[in-house]
Amino acid sequence: MRLVIAKCAVDYEGRLTAHLPLATRLLLVKADGSVLVHSDGGSYKPLNWMSPPCAMAEVSPEDHEVADGVTTVWLVQHAKSEDRLRVLIHEVLHDSSHELGVDPGLVKDGVEAHLQKLLAEHIHTLGDGWSLVRREYMTAIGPVDILCRDAAGGSVAVEIKRRGDIDGVEQLTRYLELMNRDPHLSPVTGVFAAQEIKPQARTLATDRGIRCVTLDYDALKGIDNSEHRLF
Amino acid sequence: MRLVIAKCAVDYEGRLTAHLPLATRLLLVKADGSVLVHSDGGSYKPLNWMSPPCAMAEVSPEDHEVADGVTTVWLVQHAKSEDRLRVLIHEVLHDSSHELGVDPGLVKDGVEAHLQKLLAEHIHTLGDGWSLVRREYMTAIGPVDILCRDAAGGSVAVEIKRRGDIDGVEQLTRYLELMNRDPHLSPVTGVFAAQEIKPQARTLATDRGIRCVTLDYDALKGIDNSEHRLF
DNA sequence: CTATTGATCTCGCAA
DNA sequence: TTGCGAGGTCAATAG
CATH class of the missing domain: 3.40.1350.10 (Trna Endonuclease; Chain: A, domain 1)
Structure with missing residues (x-):
């Protein structure tokens, strides 16, 4: 699991089109390649995300994006559909990776x-x-x-x-x-x-x-x- | 926003009862006090969580919990219901806090x-x-x-x-x-x-x-x- | 405030 | 695999 705090803008295209203006957010990359974009509030639902199976690639920003201050672009592409996420990173404030292992899972009762x-x-x-x-x-x-x-x-x-x-x-x-x-x-x-x-x-x-x-x-x-x- | 990677077990009691066995997970504490427990897989839904409004308190573990290896207990109580979350922390592998500010929010199209x-x-x-x-x-x-x-x-x-x-x-x-x-x-x-x-x-x-x-x-x-x- | 309804719903089960 | 129903549904909107 990789945790990145970064100033970024995000675009999603797939079942709908969505855009996140430039702000500081948490980018969470899981072991299966899925990506969550969280703000410091709201609920457990991320502002934007890509579900597995998917692949993440770091690519170079286009010229006009460099002019806007973009340093890196994450391109997250879903494996079985046209869904894709573009994370335009302006500044990285934190970046760390961690080994978590497989989770034993939740035990529920009462549904x-x-x-x-x-x-x-x-x-x-x-x-x-x-x-x-x-x-x-x-x-x-x-x-x-x-x-x-x-x-x-x-x-x-x-x-x-x-x-x-x-x-x-x-x-x-x-x-x-x-x-x-x-x-x-x-x-x-x-x-x-x-x-x-x-x-x-x-x-x-x-x-x-x-x-x-x-x-x-x-x-x-x-x-x-x-x-x-x-x- | 506080990011903690820890070996922990979690118990939820409220609309249902749920338990997470001991494993290494991400604990995400947002500015509004809400808590998300994420594993390194699955989708955007946390394994367990507490929605705002709620308050988080660090309390001392009970004797039998200390014997099990628990070092700290997070008690997260919902402000308007009986929902509560107990996070039994055994070992902290990472702990960092970050200022994110208010998010401008998502713009959607295609619904x-x-x-x-x-x-x-x-x-x-x-x-x-x-x-x-x-x-x-x-x-x-x-x-x-x-x-x-x-x-x-x-x-x-x-x-x-x-x-x-x-x-x-x-x-x-x-x-x-x-x-x-x-x-x-x-x-x-x-x-x-x-x-x-x-x-x-x-x-x-x-x-x-x-x-x-x-x-x-x-x-x-x-x-x-x-x-x-x-x- | 409550009630209704959509959702990038997610998740689990069964055919 | 696909379809269907439940969800600690959540979240937005109307009344």
Whole structure:
């Protein structure tokens, strides 16, 4: 990893065109050749960047650029597209390189995938006698999060969100419409499950005969832990 | 801006829980107090981070952490939520600070707003004899990107996306439903225009009688340039 | 202030 | 490889 603090201007051409006027910024060159241009504020998103796979070459500035005070030009070209970045460097204030090695990576907990897995494993929390058919049940317009059967043997499509919004209700409605046209599945009822359900989404869902269930992530994890302890 | 290369482990607690095992990484502390943890690969997204507003404090490690080899702990606390980041530093390999000043910011060109402007100016690319009524035509549920008339004088609502997804078709459908209730406008047909249209979106649109058009940004720009050359 | 929507989205998973 | 949905989404804009 190479860290450069430099007075520079940057031009990007690719999916869009973008330009950064002359200022002092951090240029970060990673081991895979990718480049990030960061300012001293904003968020974690760089002002400009090039994603891997790409290659960086230091080239000589053109005459008019030399006249403007440019000393070096970094030309960063994406390997599989026409995306390219030109960094016009006027002055280098810091330049250092460091060996970091491969990162073991991030361990996450608490996102929707985990909710889905937990609910699938404990589908009976939706009702006594309920059973899982499968997760990510594929339909022509996309996968339903969970397909299961209620105590009476009726099919139930479950849509899971971390935050239950109107979009999620629309999505589930589309699935239900489609699945109810399939005589092998019909009738299919719907359950909208989320850690938090917005009032508008709840109203819309209820109006369409979709049951709303608020999920308690910690409680589900608790069930999971206590069941594991049985072994 | 402070740049630190250090052997460290990181724990995040907030909207989710995440952990980074011990490894050598870049710690980037910006002027607003925000912190980014970068590895030597991946893309522009940090492995872990804290967004402003937040405050960073160096605290003493606990006894068991000292036993593990921790020399310093950075505690980064978000100002308006319970989000916090703990960086357990084992060894500092580089540490430097730099004054960057305020950044003038990025200038962009080629996003959805430009597509809309270009298509409005060259509405005849949708069909001979077509004419623009207006951009951002206001309805009770929001603005339709473009309202125009076809050669026969029929009203056409155009929804523009950079990438055509199912959401965009749903949006256009809602506009069409509403507009077709207005006797002054009805009948209104729909055009779904995007640089790239997903198969599922195309299927849904076609099923609803909405025409799909793939936009070529460079071609539209080309038309624009060649027309400018006439003056 | 909240709500909506685009993004050079990025990232991960599954067909 | 490609497509699709989630994201600690972020960030800009409208209401």
